[in-house]
Amino acid sequence: MDVRTAARGSLAAIRLVNGAVALVTPQVMARRLGADPGQAALVYVLRMFGVRTVLIGARLLRPADADELDRELRTGTLIHTSDALAAACAGREGLLPRRMAAAATAISTVNVALTLVARGWPCPLPDVR
Numbered sequence: 001m002d003v004r005t006a007a008r009g010s011l012a013a014i015r016l017v018n019g020a021v022a023l024v025t026p027q028v029m030a031r032r033l034g035a036d037p038g039q040a041a042l043v044y045v046l047r048m049f050g051v052r053t054v055l056i057g058a059r060l061l062r063p064a065d066a067d068e069l070d071r072e073l074r075t076g077t078l079i080h081t082s083d084a085l086a087a088a089c090a091g092r093e094g095l096l097p098r099r100m101a102a103a104a105t106a107i108s109t110v111n112v113a114l115t116l117v118a119r120g121w122p123c124p125l126p127d128v129r
Contacts, residue, residue: 019052
């Protein structure tokens, strides 16, 4: 398995696990974020996050072709960059406890790095299969 394939598989696994937790047990995710798990609006938002995250994770597992894979990874880079910025801003503004905001920012930043590695950035890596 080459580095790009390993990065893509790792990213898919992270997305599927985090998405499934948010979708199936949003109260657990809310507690982990330091929020009140009884807030109905938060549970709703976490479930939407979960659905989105599971779908984008699953799409990495079976791309139709190289162009589709590249589109998925480019989209993922944008999604995870916006997630990282949102988490950092939430911590800075006191909307999330600093520790949880730092963790969420770190997870999304790792996801950004994985999308870039899977795409062969900063320079194309040889496909060694």
